[in-house]
Amino acid sequence: MMVQPIPVPEQESDTTPALDVQGLSVEFPTRRGVLTAIDEVSMQIAPGEILGVVGESGAGKSITGLAVLGLLEHPGRIAKGAIHVGGRRVDTLTEAELTKVRGREMGAIFQDPLTALNPLFTVGKQLVETIRLHNDMTRPQANERALELLRSVGIPAPEERLRQYPHQFSGGMRQRVVIALALAAGPRLIIADEPTTALDVSIQAQITALLRKLCDETGVGIMLVTHDMGVIAETADRVCVMYSGRVVESGPVNDVIHNPQHPYTKGLMAAIPSLHDRVEVLSQIDGSMPRLNARPSGCAFHPRCPQAGPKCSVENPALKVVDTTSAACWLQQGGTR
Amino acid sequence: MTVSTATPEPTATPLPAGSPALSVSPALSVNHVSKVFDVSAPWLNRVIERRPKLFVEAVSDISFTVEKGTCFSIVGESGCGKSTVARLVTGLYATSSGDISFGTGETGRPIKVQMIFQDPHSSLNPRWRVGDIIAEPIREMKLRDSEKETLDRVRELLETVGLGADDALKYPHEFSGGQRQRISIARALASEPELLVCDEPTSALDVSVQAQILNLMRRLQDELGLTYLFISHDLSVVRHMSTHIAVMYLGRIVEQAPVEALFTNPQHPYSKLLLATIPDIENPKRRVEAQAGEPPSPLNPPSGCAFHPRCPVAVAQCSAVAPDLFQTASSGMVACHLVERA
Numbered sequence: 001m002m003v004q005p006i007p008v009p010e011q012e013s014d015t016t017p018a019l020d021v022q023g024l025s026v027e028f029p030t031r032r033g034v035l036t037a038i039d040e041v042s043m044q045i046a047p048g049e050i051l052g053v054v055g056e057s058g059a060g061k062s063i064t065g066l067a068v069l070g071l072l073e074h075p076g077r078i079a080k081g082a083i084h085v086g087g088r089r090v091d092t093l094t095e096a097e098l099t100k101v102r103g104r105e106m107g108a109i110f111q112d113p114l115t116a117l118n119p120l121f122t123v124g125k126q127l128v129e130t131i132r133l134h135n136d137m138t139r140p141q142a143n144e145r146a147l148e149l150l151r152s153v154g155i156p157a158p159e160e161r162l163r164q165y166p167h168q169f170s171g172g173m174r175q176r177v178v179i180a181l182a183l184a185a186g187p188r189l190i191i192a193d194e195p196t197t198a199l200d201v202s203i204q205a206q207i208t209a210l211l212r213k214l215c216d217e218t219g220v221g222i223m224l225v226t227h228d229m230g231v232i233a234e235t236a237d238r239v240c241v242m243y244s245g246r247v248v249e250s251g252p253v254n255d256v257i258h259n260p261q262h263p264y265t266k267g268l269m270a271a272i273p274s275l276h277d278r279v280e281v282l283s284q285i286d287g288s289m290p291r292l293n294a295r296p297s298g299c300a301f302h303p304r305c306p307q308a309g310p311k312c313s314v315e316n317p318a319l320k321v322v323d324t325t326s327a328a329c330w331l332q333q334g335g336t337r
Numbered sequence: 338m339t340v341s342t343a344t345p346e347p348t349a350t351p352l353p354a355g356s357p358a359l360s361v362s363p364a365l366s367v368n369h370v371s372k373v374f375d376v377s378a379p380w381l382n383r384v385i386e387r388r389p390k391l392f393v394e395a396v397s398d399i400s401f402t403v404e405k406g407t408c409f410s411i412v413g414e415s416g417c418g419k420s421t422v423a424r425l426v427t428g429l430y431a432t433s434s435g436d437i438s439f440g441t442g443e444t445g446r447p448i449k450v451q452m453i454f455q456d457p458h459s460s461l462n463p464r465w466r467v468g469d470i471i472a473e474p475i476r477e478m479k480l481r482d483s484e485k486e487t488l489d490r491v492r493e494l495l496e497t498v499g500l501g502a503d504d505a506l507k508y509p510h511e512f513s514g515g516q517r518q519r520i521s522i523a524r525a526l527a528s529e530p531e532l533l534v535c536d537e538p539t540s541a542l543d544v545s546v547q548a549q550i551l552n553l554m555r556r557l558q559d560e561l562g563l564t565y566l567f568i569s570h571d572l573s574v575v576r577h578m579s580t581h582i583a584v585m586y587l588g589r590i591v592e593q594a595p596v597e598a599l600f601t602n603p604q605h606p607y608s609k610l611l612l613a614t615i616p617d618i619e620n621p622k623r624r625v626e627a628q629a630g631e632p633p634s635p636l637n638p639p640s641g642c643a644f645h646p647r648c649p650v651a652v653a654q655c656s657a658v659a660p661d662l663f664q665t666a667s668s669g670m671v672a673c674h675l676v677e678r679a
Contacts, residue, residue, distance in 0.1 A: 275600070282548040284552055288514075
């Protein structure tokens with residue numbers, strides 16, 4: 001397949017992080033009180049880096065992505081913290097200003113590629129519309145750019161594909177179109193929320209390889225939100241493990257996988273059946289993640305933690321650097337007593 | 338989350354695969370079964386637009402046997418027909434050709450079959466109490482004489498799957514996904530089946546909960562002598578659970594082998610592709626270029642071997658003649674022209 005790098009828009013300096021989230025809290029006021037979906041989450045993504053955000057359903061990983069995009073649904077609101085995308089603060093922007101930033105500075109790839117595309121318009125029309133919205137281009141120029149984008153995401157015969165409707169594409173090809181749309185304006189950050197969950201394994205491998213390639217070529221930062229540790233291991237550079245709205249561990253992907261520090265990460269890694277050797281009984285974490293309205297005091301993991309001590313139920317540990325990774329656990333910070 | 342399930346999983350001794358005491362007659366034999374679905378447009382559209390009738394062969398001529406006390410798994414990508422096989426075995430679909438027969442159970446009658454579904458959110462009636470959901474098969478099949486015995490049995494089943502007896506009075510929405518899957522397992526066990534057909538029982542669950550359910554299923558297999566027909570797309574789960582694996586591609590079994598043989602020495606190019614593309618946490622192969630190609634539409638399957646357009650080693654024969662499943666030199670069976678016959 002023909003591969004052409006997408007021209008990167010001029011950037012002032014390469015060291016500005018693609019995404020910088022500091023102490024972000026997201027709240028949902030309800031009739032029965034305020035639910036804190038995300039509690040003091042901080043993360044950074046450098047240009048050209050893939051940050052994996054992993055966690056079980058309800059851990060707040062998707063909400064983090066939506067908060068960055070400014071797509072929190074009512075009544076969700078950002079209570080605390082700051083979000084900078086490519087050096088520009090985005091959480092204080094008005095809806096009108098956000099519309100300009102969204103798409104140009106940050107793109108999004110969602111789980112289901114069929115609902116992300118409009119079934120009534122051809123793929124070419126949707127691409128050209130997006131390109132012209134963010135760039136000052138004539139229609140033929142935009143068309144040329146659309147072709148280039150489709151080629152770069154590995155769609156064969158892009159001239160014909162431009163004239164086709166989304167239903168004429170297979171799942172994997174549709175996801176490639178969504179990726180092309182996200183790249184249309186040359187963003188600095190792409191939020192990919194479970195981009196391969198709806199796809200088969202062999203297609204999943206193609207899409208993750210494509211994300212890696214685009215990341216290397218265009219220098220875009222990618223936040224890869226997924227529940228699948230395997231996808232993280234194969235794609236991400238660094239990983240944030242989330243539990244009950246908090247980041248419990250973060251660090252380079254290899255260190256977190258092979259040498260996890262937090263008991264939750266340890267349990268999570270041990271619970272995944274191995275492809276290499278067979279055990280009689282998988283190690284399991286008893287219980288399930290607490291609901292938002294019943295988050296335990298102190299460390300949210302303590303009722304399920306095999307090593308919990310008295311301190312764990314009282315005080316919530318902060319994220320502290322341990323060797324190469326950081327973990328939010330009293331075990332690494334002077335014991336649980 | 339107020340309900341907590343501390344499930345003590347007793348240390349289980351593994352059941353030797355196909356031990357002589359158990360393998361008297363297979364629990365399930367499927368012989369040359371095919372299933373054809375009519376997917377034609379409505380009658381009026383066909384007449385006006387002059388379109389022909391359209392058929393999809395979701396499962397074509399598959400045969401396998403499942404020995405008692407073992408776990409037979411079917412893996413494949415979406416649309417390969419693995420769920421159709423599960424529904425054919427449980428009788429939810431009628432076969433188009435071929436026959437499915439069950440072995441004799443402990444009572445001398447054909448063994449009973451039950452099914453566990455993928456989505457624990459939609460497979461439980463939200464308006465029924467959990468106790469009634471589990472008691473329904475007992476009441477319907479008149480397995481207990483009195484109401485008191487039925488309720489005792491429900492309590493016992495709830496405890497078997499690691500829930501509390503007082504959970505019988507709650508509604509399904511009060512439980513988490515993993516607990517709901519425990520309820521569906523209890524309901525499946527209520528009719529005292531010997532063969533459980535599990536259609537992706539853990540793919541809607543989170544990893545830590547998936548481990549709980551897989552451990553529970555292994556323990557039940559040891560304690561109750563259950564036989565599983567396990568359908569999944571997740572190869573690591575399949576490796577953990579099964580004794581035999583069949584790999585399906587576009588309605589056909591392309592390879593069938595004992596679990597270790599398939600994972601250490603896959604024969605069919607498609608099995609090799611599957612094993613090469615699953616994300617591996619221990620040794621990620623992140624710099625390897627992914628193999629191109631996608632599964633073809635079952636509406637318009639390729640000629641010959643259905644895998645030949647994606648196959649890296651295909652020869653001219655592959656696009657002309659469909660290979661049949663034959664015994665290999667090792668313990669498995671494979672359908673490929675390029676693998677030597679035993």
